[in-house]
Amino acid sequence: MSIGISAYTRALPQDWPSRFAVEMQSLDVGLELHPDFPPRDPDVDQLWAKLDFHTFSRLRPGVSLLVGCGYSHFGRAEIEARNRWRLYPPEAREMDHFWDLQSSAGRAGVTVALQVVVCAALAAIADGVVHGLRDDDAVLRPGAELRSAVRAHLDLLSDRGATPFTGWPPLDLDEATNFPFAAPI
Helix, strand or coil, X not given: XXXXXXXXXXXXXXXXXXXXXXXXXXXCEEEEECCCCCCCCCCCCEEXXXXXXXXXXXXXXXCCEEEEEEEEEEEHHHHHHCCCHHHCCHHHHHCCEEEEXXXXXXXXXXXXXXXXXXXXXXXXXXXCEEEXXXXXXXXXXXXXXXXXXHHHHHHCCECCCCEECCCCCCCCHHHHCCCCCCCCC
């Protein structure tokens, strides 16, 4: 079983990296995306981040974590060309960008945290919505309800099973298999 969380947004503003950082600060989450991460590149299928959560249970406090999840981005034209609207909630029809972040159910809890905070930040900075945070298939817009859902996810987390950060792996998954990952916590 996989865990999928999505953000459906309008265009990312030019200053999205700085606005992303502001969103992370507002959530009290130290999250830095891979410095070479191109968010609109259709060939990128993995999102890597360095995590320094301040608000969840830590087995090893002070240790930065390397977290990755599956990643895909589609533009509106591709959704329309492939007639994929049936895969998306009605609220997505007014959006231009479709960001899907996936992980398998057995992964560390911090992987889900990465999916949650990245999608919430994308929705906040690009006037979008988030889908997949709750069991009722709800679509949440930026605001108090989305922040509450994000906090609920973050409050349950631990770094158990997470990988300590030792450096940035390559964005290409084939090259990443040779990266010297640290042993999980």
